[in-house]
Amino acid sequence: MPTRAYVTLVTNADFARGALALLHSLAATGSTAERIVMHTGGVDAASLSPLETAGARLVEVNLLPTSEAFNEAHARDRLHGAAPFTKGEKPAFHTPLDNFAKLRLWQLEVDRVVFLDADTLVLRNIDRLFDYPEFCAAPNVYESLADFHRMNSGVFTARPNDATFDTMMERLDRPGAFWRRTDQTFLQEVFPHWHGLPVTMNMLQYVWFNLPELWRWEAIHVLHYQYEKPWTHPHPKRDELAPLIDLWHAYAEGRVPDLSTLADPCASR
Numbered sequence: 001m002p003t004r005a006y007v008t009l010v011t012n013a014d015f016a017r018g019a020l021a022l023l024h025s026l027a028a029t030g031s032t033a034e035r036i037v038m039h040t041g042g043v044d045a046a047s048l049s050p051l052e053t054a055g056a057r058l059v060e061v062n063l064l065p066t067s068e069a070f071n072e073a074h075a076r077d078r079l080h081g082a083a084p085f086t087k088g089e090k091p092a093f094h095t096p097l098d099n100f101a102k103l104r105l106w107q108l109e110v111d112r113v114v115f116l117d118a119d120t121l122v123l124r125n126i127d128r129l130f131d132y133p134e135f136c137a138a139p140n141v142y143e144s145l146a147d148f149h150r151m152n153s154g155v156f157t158a159r160p161n162d163a164t165f166d167t168m169m170e171r172l173d174r175p176g177a178f179w180r181r182t183d184q185t186f187l188q189e190v191f192p193h194w195h196g197l198p199v200t201m202n203m204l205q206y207v208w209f210n211l212p213e214l215w216r217w218e219a220i221h222v223l224h225y226q227y228e229k230p231w232t233h234p235h236p237k238r239d240e241l242a243p244l245i246d247l248w249h250a251y252a253e254g255r256v257p258d259l260s261t262l263a264d265p266c267a268s269r
Contacts, residue, residue, distance in 0.1 A: 002111030002112050002130075003109075003110040003111045003112070004033045004034065004111065004112045004113075004114075004127075004130045005034040005035065005036045005108070005112075005113055005114075006026060006031070006033055006034070006035050006036070006113075006114050006115075006116055007036045007037075007038060007105050007108065007113050007115050008022060008036075008037055008038070008115070008118045009037075009038045009039075009040075009061075009098075009101055009102045009104075009105075009117075009118065010037055010039045010040075010043050010047075010048075010051070010118055011039070011040045011042050011095065011098040011101065012042050012043060012095075012098075013043060013044060013047040014229070014231070015043075015118040015119070016039075016043055016047035016048060016050075016051060016118075017231055018119045018231065019051055019056075019118040020050050020051055020054060020252065021121060021248055021251045021252035022116060022118060022120055022122070023037075023051060023054040023055060023056055024054065024251045024254055025122045025251045027054070028251070029122055029125040029126070031122075031125055031127050033114075035054075035055055035056040035057065036058075036059055036108065036110070037051050037057070037058050037059070038060075038061045038101070038102070038104055038105065039058060039059070039061070040061060040062070040063060040098065041060075041062075042098075059108065061104040061107075062101075063097070063098065063100075063101050064100050064101060064103065064104075064169070066097075066100070066173045067173050069175075070172075070173045070177060071097060073177070074096055074097045074100075074178075074182060075097060076095055076096055096182050097182075099182040100172070100183050102115065102153070102183055103165065103168055103169075103172075103183065104165075105158060106158065106160045106162070106165035106168065107160065107165050108160045109160070110160055111159065111160070112130045112157070112159060113157070113158040113159070113160060114126065114129045114130060114155070114156075114157055114158075115153075115155065115156050115157075115158060116222065117155070119154075119224065119225040119226070119229055119230075120154055120222050120224045120225070121222070121223045121225075121248060122221065122222055123220055123221060123223060123259060124220070125221075126221050126222065129197075129201070132197075133157070133195060134157055134158050134159040134191075135156060135158065135187070135190075135191035135194045135195065136156060136194065136195040136197050137151045137152060137153060137155065137156040137157075137187075137196070137197060137202070138151075138152055138196065138197040138198065138199050138201050139152065139196060139199060140184070140204070141199050141204065141207065141211070141214075142204035142205075142206035142207050142210060142211070142226065143206065143211070144210075144211075150184075150188070151184060151188045151194055152184060152202055152204065152224070152226075153183050153184040153187050154202050154204075154222075154224045154226070155197070155201055155202040155222050156187070167190075168186075168190060171186075171189075171190065172186060200216070200219045200220050200221055200222075201221050201222050202222050202224050203215070203220045203222065203223050203224060204224050204226045205223065205224065205225050205226060205227075205241060206226065206227065208241060208243075208244060208265050209240050209241075209265065213266065215264075215265050215266070217259055217260075217264075218259075218260075223244065223247070225248065228241075230244065230245045230248035230249065231248070231249075231252070243262060243263045247262065
């Protein structure tokens with residue numbers, strides 16, 4: 001069998017907190033695939049230790065060697081000024097430039113990867129994704145059906161390969177390059193014919209109140225907390241997202257919730 005690994009990226013203590021809940025959720029699915037946490041120099045040892053205890057292999061990676069012009073264009077204030085977030089709030093610890101470090105997974109010495117952002121939970125076993133081709137991802141749907149043409153890079157399949165990584169580096173930092181949604185926009189250009197996963201493999205939390213008719217707990221495999229993070233306190237959307245926030249905290253505490261008892265977002269409408 002080829003070497004298979006779930007991979008996430010941690011660039012600060014907050015995302016380390018998210019990654020721990022993710023690791024707990026993966027363990028609850030019964031998967032025996034390897035777990036790898038790529039981490040940058042911005043994460044302290046105290047934040048990484050619980051991840052190793054939870055069964056992850058820690059792999060330190062450097063940020064990409066991008067140019068000063070590229071870094072300036074993708075700095076938080078500059079990026080959000082040129083492409084403002086109007087649908088939700090990105091937390092203060094979110095640094096857009098760090099997103100590109102997930103490309104380092106193509107340098108890992110494993111055969112097949114399922115990448116998961118550190119703000120996701122795996123609710124049901126998704127090991128079958130290791131047999132899917134490169135590059136599979138779900139659409140960035142959370143507000144309207146018009147979003148189906150865009151890819152979300154919070155969950156995707158990949159086949160690490162140095163040649164692929166080198167090709168990416170040649171395309172990434174071109175003169176005047178500006179990737180509006182950072183790694184998502186870039187990966188969609190690199191893999192323009194990406195294979196579409198169902199939204200249930202990367203269910204974005206805003207679907208809960210924007211498109212509740214798409215929400216079926218029995219079908220959701222990966223839940224993705226885009227925008228506001230469930231560990232933020234006070235949470236600015238606590239009233240709208242309370243069941244999802246409580247679910248994250250259950251996994252973070254090492255509990256395995258009964259998914260069959262969870263609320264239906266359409267029930268109160």
